[in-house]
Amino acid sequence: xxxxxxxxxxxxxxxxxxxxxxxxxxxxxxxxxxxxxxxxxxxxxxxxxxxxxxxxxxxxxxxxxxxxxxxxxxxxxxxxxxxxxxxxxxxxxxxxxxxxxxxxxxxxxxxxxxxxxxxxxxxxxxxxxxxxxxxxxxxxxxxxxxxxxxxxxxxxxxxxxxxxxxxxxxxxxxxxxxxxxxxxxxxxxxxxxxxxxxxxxxxxxxxxxxxxxxxxxxxxxxxxxxxxxxxxxxxxxxxxxxxxxxxxxxxxxxxxxxxxxxxxxxxxxxxxxxxxxxxxxxxxxxxxxxxxxxxxxxxxxxxxxxxxxx
Amino acid sequence: xxxxxxxxxxxxxxxxxxxxxxxxxxxxxxxxxxxxxxxxxxxxxxxxxxxxxxxxxxxxxxxxxxxxxxxxxxxxxxxxxxxxxxxxxxxxxxxxxxxxxxxxxxxxxxxxxxxxxxxxxxxxxxxxxxxxxxxxxxxxxxxxxxxxxxxxxxxxxxxxxxxxxxxxxxxxxxxxxxxxxxxxxxxxxxxxxxxxxxxxxxxxxxxxxxxxxxxxxxxxxxxxxxxxxxxxxxxxxxxxxxxxxxxxxxxxxxxxxxxxxxxxxxxxxxxxxxxxxxxxxxxxxxxxxxxxxxxxxxxxxxxxxxxxxxxxxxxxxxxxxxxxxxxxxxxxxxxxxxxx
Numbered sequence: 001x002x003x004x005x006x007x008x009x010x011x012x013x014x015x016x017x018x019x020x021x022x023x024x025x026x027x028x029x030x031x032x033x034x035x036x037x038x039x040x041x042x043x044x045x046x047x048x049x050x051x052x053x054x055x056x057x058x059x060x061x062x063x064x065x066x067x068x069x070x071x072x073x074x075x076x077x078x079x080x081x082x083x084x085x086x087x088x089x090x091x092x093x094x095x096x097x098x099x100x101x102x103x104x105x106x107x108x109x110x111x112x113x114x115x116x117x118x119x120x121x122x123x124x125x126x127x128x129x130x131x132x133x134x135x136x137x138x139x140x141x142x143x144x145x146x147x148x149x150x151x152x153x154x155x156x157x158x159x160x161x162x163x164x165x166x167x168x169x170x171x172x173x174x175x176x177x178x179x180x181x182x183x184x185x186x187x188x189x190x191x192x193x194x195x196x197x198x199x200x201x202x203x204x205x206x207x208x209x210x211x212x213x214x215x216x217x218x219x220x221x222x223x224x225x226x227x228x229x230x231x232x233x234x235x236x237x238x239x240x241x242x243x244x245x246x247x248x249x250x251x252x253x254x255x256x257x258x259x260x261x262x263x264x265x266x267x268x269x270x271x272x273x274x275x276x277x278x279x280x281x282x283x284x285x286x287x288x289x290x291x292x293x294x295x296x297x298x299x300x301x302x303x304x305x306x307x308x309x310x
Numbered sequence: 311x312x313x314x315x316x317x318x319x320x321x322x323x324x325x326x327x328x329x330x331x332x333x334x335x336x337x338x339x340x341x342x343x344x345x346x347x348x349x350x351x352x353x354x355x356x357x358x359x360x361x362x363x364x365x366x367x368x369x370x371x372x373x374x375x376x377x378x379x380x381x382x383x384x385x386x387x388x389x390x391x392x393x394x395x396x397x398x399x400x401x402x403x404x405x406x407x408x409x410x411x412x413x414x415x416x417x418x419x420x421x422x423x424x425x426x427x428x429x430x431x432x433x434x435x436x437x438x439x440x441x442x443x444x445x446x447x448x449x450x451x452x453x454x455x456x457x458x459x460x461x462x463x464x465x466x467x468x469x470x471x472x473x474x475x476x477x478x479x480x481x482x483x484x485x486x487x488x489x490x491x492x493x494x495x496x497x498x499x500x501x502x503x504x505x506x507x508x509x510x511x512x513x514x515x516x517x518x519x520x521x522x523x524x525x526x527x528x529x530x531x532x533x534x535x536x537x538x539x540x541x542x543x544x545x546x547x548x549x550x551x552x553x554x555x556x557x558x559x560x561x562x563x564x565x566x567x568x569x570x571x572x573x574x575x576x577x578x579x580x581x582x583x584x585x586x587x588x589x590x591x592x593x594x595x596x597x598x599x600x601x602x603x604x605x606x607x608x609x610x611x612x613x614x615x616x617x618x619x620x621x622x623x624x625x626x627x628x629x630x631x632x633x634x635x636x637x638x639x640x641x642x643x644x645x646x647x648x649x650x
Contacts, residue, residue, distance in 0.1 A: 044380035045352070050369075070365060071321050073358045162629045163448075165402045170455060170619045174314035174555045175627060197323055214324055214639065219625040222324055224638040249368070251328045253639045301358060
């Protein structure tokens with residue numbers, strides 16, 4: 001974290017900032033859009049969304065209602081994190097608003113084996129199991145007969161019903177299961193992992209960004225609220241995180257990190273920067289904000305890498 | 311080592327199912343006809359090793375779908391069944407074959423040169439139990455199998471085959487046409503046609519820069535290419551992060567080169583941009599060589615039809631549909647219980 005702040009601080013050049021941003025840690029809608037634009041530019045995994053027309057917010061551009069990054073891996077549960085001094089950022093004074101862990105940053109592929117070691121005993125059946133005689137178990141090279149058309153149900157994940165589909169073996173297809181895999185050692189590091197869609201909306205009341213989460217398990221089923229709470233640090237689960245209707249989407253509920261303390265926290269971060277002689281810029285708000293949010297959801301590996309221009 | 315294609319997998323954003331339900335109830339009603347579906351995929355993710363994913367999102371049914379910046383277009387269709395029985399009994403083997411042969415028609419006729427996103431074709435068959443927010447679904451990514459005797463070399467890292475300057479020029483040329491860095495690109499900002507392209511690689515000593523051109527430019531450039539020593543190479547944005555394989559898009563591109571472009575020996579670059587903006591590069595790109603035993607003309611008259619593969623496996627790698635139960639996040643009754 002120290003190096004992150006340093007990196008940010010180095011990048012910052014003193015230009016004009018909104019007084020309310022530095023004094024209160026809040027953003028105007030215009031500043032929210034500018035900060036979002038910079039995030040999208042620097043981190044291409046984020047993009048702007050329009051949202052449903054019925055929920056259009058007039059104070060934001062029609063095509064920039066909120067930000068989203070999809071299919072974000074989450075390899076381990078919060079309780080699986082090993083807390084130790086080395087991992088924790090030095091909190092400033094009495095505040096405990098940043099309890100950040102190095103492995104969230106996941107800067108390099110070389111982190112993967114280590115994570116996979118740790119997560120090893122959490123995984124069940126990483127390798128695709130071979131079910132002898134199952135008509136569905138027909139990857140490359142098998143002449144499986146079609147499944148009976150009268151199979152009873154597909155509602156249970158354990159019952160495999162190929163619905164008559166037959167596919168001849170094809171040696172050109174690389175079947176490696178469906179999990180994430182380590183680029184370095186694809187054969188033995190197949191990780192099954194949860195994924196999240198992460199949204200950032202503008203909360204008009206608190207005048208800050210607000211984070212929304214929708215999670216999926218290894219089989220692409222939505223996580224239940226209780227499962228989502230497993231990916232939220234214990235300091236925040238059930239206190240600052242609630243399940244609510246997404247402000248820009250009809251009919252789907254997301255987990256939301258309540259923004260009541262965002263402004264205060266952002267103010268502290270800006271003060272922290274100021275102490276080291278740097279001025280926070282409101283268009284870089286989102287990078288600082290996402291770094292702070294990573295203390296709430298430390299294992300959801302969304303991208304907020306602060307890239308320097310060449 | 312044998313060259314292989316890493317298949318796509320589906321990634322459906324949950325709100326899509328809600329849109330699909332509305333569309334079925336309000337517009338399609340009892341129709342089980344195919345409906346166009348738009349989707350996108352990302353370039354190889356080296357940070358997380360994500361498998362190549364076709365992402366269907368809540369805008370996918372929208373006719374004016376816009377590919378998110380930095381993403382690449384895939385064009386597909388969805389067929390929504392009225393009952394589980396009609397889903398089950400639908401002849402899916404014939405369906406995949408028909409989908410593949412329709413794609414083959416677009417490829418071999420050259421129509422795909424105008425809209426290369428059809429090469430990243432996908433289909434979605436689904437039945438939704440709308441009352442209980444439960445959907446059974448099965449994706450396919452039709453891939454055309456080359457005739458026996460087609461050979462591909464193992465992929466080589468691009469930096470080991472090309473000079474650093476050329477690799478840099480490739481990234482820069484692509485970034486220019488794609489509009490990386492915020493300014494509109496030469497081919498527009500949508501990513502709709504950026505997934506597949508031509509690379510004009512100048513001969514070593516001529517001093518001209520490398521160029522990235524749309525596939526549809528092939529006809530005019532190939533007619534005058536004899537006069538120069540330039541090399542023409544096919545390129546595609548590769549969603550596969552593995553060093554020893556390339557992504558599914560290469561599969562249909564190779565067939566396009568053989569049939570529509572009339573090539574029997576050619577090279578293909580699996581372009582793997584990193585960074586995504588002005589500061590990026592493509593050092594993990596790979597290049598491979600392809601050779602077909604005979605020109606397409608000599609088999610087309612005999613009615614050559616490629617074999618089609620591409621059913622998505624379920625999470626246990628089996629040939630079976632998937633089921634998604636959205637009730638925890640959609641059913642108002644459940645939501646009331648968990649709301650704080």
